[in-house]
Amino acid sequence: MLKLIKLEWKKNNIKKYTLKVLIMTAFLCLFLFALAFLGIAEDPDGTLDAAEGMNVISAPIELFTSMCFLIFTSVMLASFIVSAYKNKTMNLMFSYPIKRQRILASQMAAVWLFCLAALIAAKLVVYGCIYIGSQSMQSSFFIDFDMGSPSFYIQLLMKSVVTISMSFIALFVGLIMKSSKAAIVTSFILIFLTQASIGDFSLAGNLVLPVILTVVSFTFAVLSIMNAEKKDLL
DSSP states (O other), X not given: OHHHHHHHHHHTTHHHHHXXXXXXHHHHHHHHHHHHHSSTTBOTTSOBOOOTTXXXXXXXXXXXXXXXXXXXXXXXXXXXXXXXXXXXXXXXXXXXXXOHHHHHHHHHHHHHHHHHHHHHHHHHHHHXXXXXXXXXXXXXXXXXXXXXXXXXXXXXXXXXXXXXXXXXXXXXXXXXXXXXXXXXHHHHHHHHHHTOEETTEEGGGOSHHHHHHHHHHHHHHHXXXXXXXXXXXX
């Protein structure tokens, strides 16, 4: 499996995705730093213009990093898998003496592992920049994280796993509709659903939702590959 994953990275030129991640991380870091310390989140009277529950810095960090990387992961899955069906390169891969399910699983794992590592690294960079800035500048948001605490890294890992795994739902929709665009649109819908707020109730702060989403996401991942041996190419 590891050899297949490495082959997928090489075949799809993972270096170009690495460059995109670096650029995206830089923009996220600059934007969130400005949001925290340069007053762009404040009203003219100096008060913070943020919804209830969003007055802590971790809220916008988690929101924007999750949005960007969920879409990015869905785009990668669409490129690695859905587009491979559309441009017929999957025909060649399925001619190898390897089970189709294993090939699809390796493609999904290649994207999942890369994007999970990228999201964790991006969050650490952003949190690190905010932490360094908070040592000498006044933040518009309350600094509610402690990078010296093990629980910080455990939560960061768990939230990252949930975010990246949700892209499997988008992939399943893309395969069903035979469209890369459908997968990407689904990722936007997932963002709206998971970050929605109704009055004082926010799905983003729901403790049960991450568990449900993770189970649902991996269920869709299994559904995406279970019939690969029998299903005709798109």
